[in-house]
Amino acid sequence: MGFFDKLKKITSNLFSSFTEADEEFFEELEETLILADLGMETAVEAVEKLRKRVKKEGLRGQDEVREGLREILLEEMTVSDTELDLSTKPAVVLFIGVNGVGKTTSIGKLGNQLKKEGKRVLFCAGDTFRAAAADQLQIWAERAGCEIIRQHEGADPGAVLFDALQAAKARNVDVVLCDTAGRLHNKANLMAELAKLSKIIDRECPGAARETLLVLDATTGQNGLIQARQFKETAGLTGIVLTKLDGTAKGGIVVAIAKELGIPVKLAGVGEGIDDLRPFDARSYVEAII
Ligand SMILES: Nc1nc2c(ncn2[C@@H]2O[C@H](COP(=O)(O)OP(=O)(O)O)[C@@H](O)[C@H]2O)c(=O)[nH]1
Ligand SMILES: [Mg+2]
Numbered sequence: 292m293g294f295f296d297k298l299k300k301i302t303s304n305l306f307s308s309f310t311e312a313d314e315e316f317f318e319e320l321e322e323t324l325i326l327a328d329l330g331m332e333t334a335v336e337a338v339e340k341l342r343k344r345v346k347k348e349g350l351r352g353q354d355e356v357r358e359g360l361r362e363i364l365l366e367e368m369t370v371s372d373t374e375l376d377l378s379t380k381p382a383v384v385l386f387i388g389v390n391g392v393g394k395t396t397s398i399g400k401l402g403n404q405l406k407k408e409g410k411r412v413l414f415c416a417g418d419t420f421r422a423a424a425a426d427q428l429q430i431w432a433e434r435a436g437c438e439i440i441r442q443h444e445g446a447d448p449g450a451v452l453f454d455a456l457q458a459a460k461a462r463n464v465d466v467v468l469c470d471t472a473g474r475l476h477n478k479a480n481l482m483a484e485l486a487k488l489s490k491i492i493d494r495e496c497p498g499a500a501r502e503t504l505l506v507l508d509a510t511t512g513q514n515g516l517i518q519a520r521q522f523k524e525t526a527g528l529t530g531i532v533l534t535k536l537d538g539t540a541k542g543g544i545v546v547a548i549a550k551e552l553g554i555p556v557k558l559a560g561v562g563e564g565i566d567d568l569r570p571f572d573a574r575s576y577v578e579a580i581i
Contacts, residue, residue, distance in 0.1 A: 312345045329543030368549040368573045381459040381498040383467045388506035393534035398468045399431025399570035399578030415455035415469040416441035417448040428433045449487050482525045506532045510539045529563040534560030
């Protein structure tokens with residue numbers, strides 16, 4: 292069962308026993324939203340808002356209550372633009388996040404999409420921690436018809452990025468997608484590493500459109516929220532790529548991230564295949580689950 296189906300099942304169970312928006316319903320709703328990983332704070336607040344709205348606007352019946360809930364969740368999720376800014380040539384996108392969340396895979400998928408749109412795309416193998424990481428990115432580059440700049444294992448990621456940006460300018464590349472190592476043990480390390488990469492982009496491509504995307508595994512639930520908080524403090528995040536939504540019914544994390552951190556989810560990973568990446572659209576998301 293796909294992600295939307297699972298979430299839908301949870302919420303439709305809730306509404307299947309719906310008779311009226313009474314205290315029992317609100318309690319069950321709150322529990323459901325917490326189960327769906329909306330986060331305690333967000334769930335409690337959303338239910339409180341719905342309570343008020345039911346009273347004030349006299350919402351009756353399942354359809355009106357559903358619609359009220361949809362509107363409230365959408366309000367919670369309204370953050371800045373969810374589209375990637377790729378408006379310069381080249382534009383540079385950094386993918387960061389802990390190990391195994393899907394950084395390399397997401398680069399492959401996004402590269403494939405951009406290539407299909409007629410863009411020239413260059414991958415930068417900035418995860419030099421293991422040779423296998425660059426090999427994996429290279430396989431994706433071949434599948435997606437994108438170019439790749441890589442160096443030897445243990446190379447300085449900054450040096451690989453420098454090479455990639457030089458190549459991008461020389462070859463008239465539209466978008467550079469840069470992989471990074473997941474092993475950035477602590478904040479000081481991460482900050483130093485990202486500051487360095489950022490400086491290289493500033494120097495080599497001043498004025499370039501840039502994105503720093505935090506990749507999060509949706510199946511880790513509330514842990515993802517903790518990661519997002521930490522990365523937000525250290526890196527100037529411009530968006531989230533939420534992966535593995537196909538493997539969980541707990542997509543409520545999307546709302547929690549948007550609300551608590553004010554960072555938009557820009558892309559959603561819904562499988563391991565090359566086509567399994569979607570632009571994230573809050574409205575259809577909420578409509579699908581409620
Ligand atoms: N089911 C599913 N698996 C995914 C998704 N994105 C990545 N993966 C898998 O997660 C694993 C780790 O991905 P990888 O890109 O190597 O993570 P990285 O360490 O962050 O670069 C691989 O087995 C991927 O196939 C997704 O959206 N859905
Ligand atoms: Mg990787």
